[in-house]
Amino acid sequence: MGYREIPPPRPLRGEIECAWTAGVAADAPAESLHVLPDACMDLVWTGRELLVAGPDTGPHPTRRDPGVLSAGLRFAPGRLPAMLGLPAAEVRDQRAPLAAVHPALARRALARLEQGSPPLPVLLDLALALPGDPAEHALRVVAAQLARGASAAATAERLGWTERSLHRRCLAAFGYGPAVLRRVLRFRRASLLLYDGVPIAEAAAEAGYADQPHLSREVRALAGVAPSQMYAGQPGNGA
Secondary structure (H helix, E strand, C coil): CEEEEECCCHHHECCEEEEEEEEECCCCCCEEEEECCCCCEEEEECCCCEEEECCCCCCEEEEECECCEEEEEEECCCCHHHHHCCCHHHHCCCEEEHHHCCHHHHHHHHHHHHCCCCHHHHHHHHHHHCCCCCCCHHHHHHHHHHHCCCCHHHHHHHHCCCHHHHHHHHHHHHCCCHHHHHHHHHHHHHHHHHHCCCCHHHHHHHHCCCCHHHHHHHHHHHHCCCHHHCCCCCCCCCC
16 A cells, blocks of 8 residues: 555645555555654544644654555644644654544544545544634744744744744744754755755755764664665655
């Protein structure tokens, strides 16, 4: 079955980056893999559980069993916490049951899934039913600024915030303070370049690292492997 990304459904375009499905054929062995930090959060159906995948600070172990289809909606950085009404920092490095956050919505979605409804339409309806409002536009500015390598001080000044306010808002929306968010966003850009087969030194320069050893240290810290082990191919692997 493999891993597949689907363009964002129209009703949530701009809020989610993609929908995705993942699975292992019934006659194949189980797969163990690691989901890498990307500053995103997902709504996930594992084939057995309905979860909120929080923002990661390191590689998160995941197992795929034969014949079990999982699916998810990957929300752009900072988007899902506002819709859930849940600070991102509360689920950092966790996979939390949706029922602990929105029991009624989770029950309705699980009933449909258990009756055999396709998971992606169920997840889309669930996302549209979340009670929170879309994230404030300023948080998009924060992510864009930090992704370009701006400092916390410069980002706060642009928005007319104090650095303390920026830190507090980043924890709520992204699950990290601004320094960690900048680090994860830079790593994400570098990992996409490495997956595309860009040479390590070139990827380091393009992603904004001081040099190749700097990128190597960050890849080992955030992915648990050396840059040379970031194979060319599909960067996404589910949550």
